[in-house]
Amino acid sequence: MIEKPSFWLSQIDFSLNPSLEGEENCDFAIVGGGFTGIATSYFLKKLEPSSKVIVVEQKYVGYGASGRNAGFCMTLFGLNLSLTVLRYGKKNALEAYKYTSEGIDIVKNLVEEHKIDCDFEYNGFIRVATSKLYERRLKKEFELAVNLGIEDAKWLTKDELEQKVISPAMRCGWYERHCALLNPAKLVRGMKEVVEKMGVKIYENNPSIEVERRNDGKFIIRSEKGRIIADKIVFATNAFSISIPQLKNKQTPVFTHIVLTEPLGEEHFQKINWRGREGLEDSRNLIHYFRLTKDNRLLMGGRDVTITFGENMQKDINQKTFEGLKRDIKFIFPQLSDLKIDYMWGGPVSVTLDLVPAIGYVGDKNAIYSLGCIGHGVSLSHINGLTIAELLLERKSKRTEMFFINRFIIPFPPEPLRFVISHIIKGAMKIQDAIYDRI
């Protein structure tokens, strides 16, 4: 029985590829079969068709965040625009926006070119404010976007917002056209088939238990019954990087949670008028994100996050957060209060101490990692796949020159300090949210 920790995964049938037995040699080994690992393998084969590429995945392609996320394919980079401006300046923040915008185009093109059936809907995105203080915050962030020159940003008054969606809790919004919604598990499993047809070898149920560097510079990636000898390696392990000694202190796993209702009927649609089916987020630090699925269920996620201790990656279930999310549906859409919850799940996102994503090297340029996408990694991980492929093949592009490539990462301290610091940061965010929720 395959463990399927999300609604999306539970809806599709697949069997697992065999794990590796014996020895394999390749040009590029990729540890981790999520969006990042699979996209990297795709672009390596696209740019260098004769290269030998192997992906090793501890469970199965899509088991991590890629098979569990909410499916917003969006321009957000890191936590928000103002934080990127604060940390890296306006020019870089605009570059980051263009980068993730290109990421959306990449996903759209992949879906179209390879006819991947992943319920792709190019519906746009609205960030809403649900109190006066959030309205002030949202307006500031919107003005920053306009000031940076982001043209795809339109302010929505309460009346204008109500033309798109009706909620007594929402005061105003910021609309972006460039955002798609999709079924992430179907996308990542669909891309698995695409890359396998291109010649990428994928071993599932195959945790890499040790990575070692030989004297000749090659990497040995050991798993239980086999090993791979590779010229270059990619750690596409995202939040699971907590168990990789070389990456342990660069990020921390944080779990975010989702509830999903039964399908809405026409009477519900009449009450909320959400005909454009845009993706929605609110303006909290610990955001709520909500959308409709292809079969018209309401997905509501966020509100709080679960912090792990040590290498514990079993924090998918948090009843308190699930109960809170059910109450949040009633607050945002009281018209939908009668809807039953059919599914609840959670998954790990990777968070750096400064909340900004990173691609970097381990030792030299032959070993690359990608992490820190926070909850905004669908478009980002796909374009990161292209960037990592270009870096591995030593092909310079505007992507390989981005400011977050090989940037300094503020290290997390070891446990128990990591746990304490993570709770302090989360606690500060929650206190501010509690105040903003009320005023």
Ligand SMILES: Cc1cc2nc3c(=O)[nH]c(=O)nc-3n(C[C@H](O)[C@H](O)[C@H](O)COP(=O)(O)OP(=O)(O)OC[C@H]3O[C@@H](n4cnc5c(N)ncnc54)[C@H](O)[C@@H]3O)c2cc1C
């Ligand atoms: C609940 C939730 C909602 C989200 N919603 C959104 C959203 O709406 N929009 C958005 O943009 N982003 C969202 N995200 C974030 C987004 O899902 C991630 O940023 C993105 O999927 C990261 O992809 P990845 O390939 O880097 O990581 P992952 O998908 O986590 O893949 C890492 C893979 O590495 C494997 N692995 C780990 N260690 C080993 C090992 N030793 N050997 C072999 N394999 C290993 C894991 O099993 C896993 O499959 C959400 C995340 C979650 C959890």
